[in-house]
Amino acid sequence: MPSSTRSNSNTAVPRAPGFGPRGSAANQPLPCRDGPLLTSHGSLLTFTTRQAVAARGFAWSAWLCLLVACNQPPAVNPWRDDSIPPAAWTTPSEQGILAAGVAPAIRHRPLSPRLAPDVANDVPHYPLWWEDPFEDQGDKDGQFAWTWQDYLAMPYSYARMHLNTVGWPISAIVDPPGRAMLSDGSIGPDRPHDARPGHGPD
Numbered sequence: 601m602p603s604s605t606r607s608n609s610n611t612a613v614p615r616a617p618g619f620g621p622r623g624s625a626a627n628q629p630l631p632c633r634d635g636p637l638l639t640s641h642g643s644l645l646t647f648t649t650r651q652a653v654a655a656r657g658f659a660w661s662a663w664l665c666l667l668v669a670c671n672q673p674p675a676v677n678p679w680r681d682d683s684i685p686p687a688a689w690t691t692p693s694e695q696g697i698l699a700a701g702v703a704p705a706i707r708h709r710p711l712s713p714r715l716a717p718d719v720a721n722d723v724p725h726y727p728l729w730w731e732d733p734f735e736d737q738g739d740k741d742g743q744f745a746w747t748w749q750d751y752l753a754m755p756y757s758y759a760r761m762h763l764n765t766v767g768w769p770i771s772a773i774v775d776p777p778g779r780a781m782l783s784d785g786s787i788g789p790d791r792p793h794d795a796r797p798g799h800g801p802d
Contacts, residue, residue: 677745678746679745680745681743681744681745682744682745683744720800720801721784722782722798722800723782724780724781724782724800725781725782725783725795726778726781727771727779727781727795728781728795729764729768729772729775730761730764730765731793731795732760732761733792734753734756737787737792775797779797780799781796781797781798782795782796782797782798782799782800783796
């Protein structure tokens, strides 16, 4: 048979160096320039680079759809405040007392007055050189959900952490290492951070 009409079944296929025609290593895929993978026997693998990109895109799209579709329990939608409003804070016993309509009575017990010691709620600690105002003050929007301020806090807090690291010598001068401080969780216009110098009662 003329060579021009011969079948291409005997055409040599390039193999990786050191790979023989027999053994499990003979079926190792060799990369082609056009994208698909070519085995040592010349067959094309069906999973191409374009299909891999499409598969990853589908996985990300499915994850995003599941995240956005979480509006009902047991899933939670982080962008919607689904907390119970204060008007709904009630119990069956409270409802029974309010339904009775009886005026409350103050009971006086025949006991001498006594002093009840108050436990200090201050938390002692050392200087907080990397303290963030978002940590103490929050976003002050009154919503238990993700808002634009939360996305703003992500780069802000990251940049502030690096700035506090670079400016640590200045922070160490303002609040020297080992300085006793207290925090009580109270903040205000003239007190952006709850930490203050002081010693606890203990």
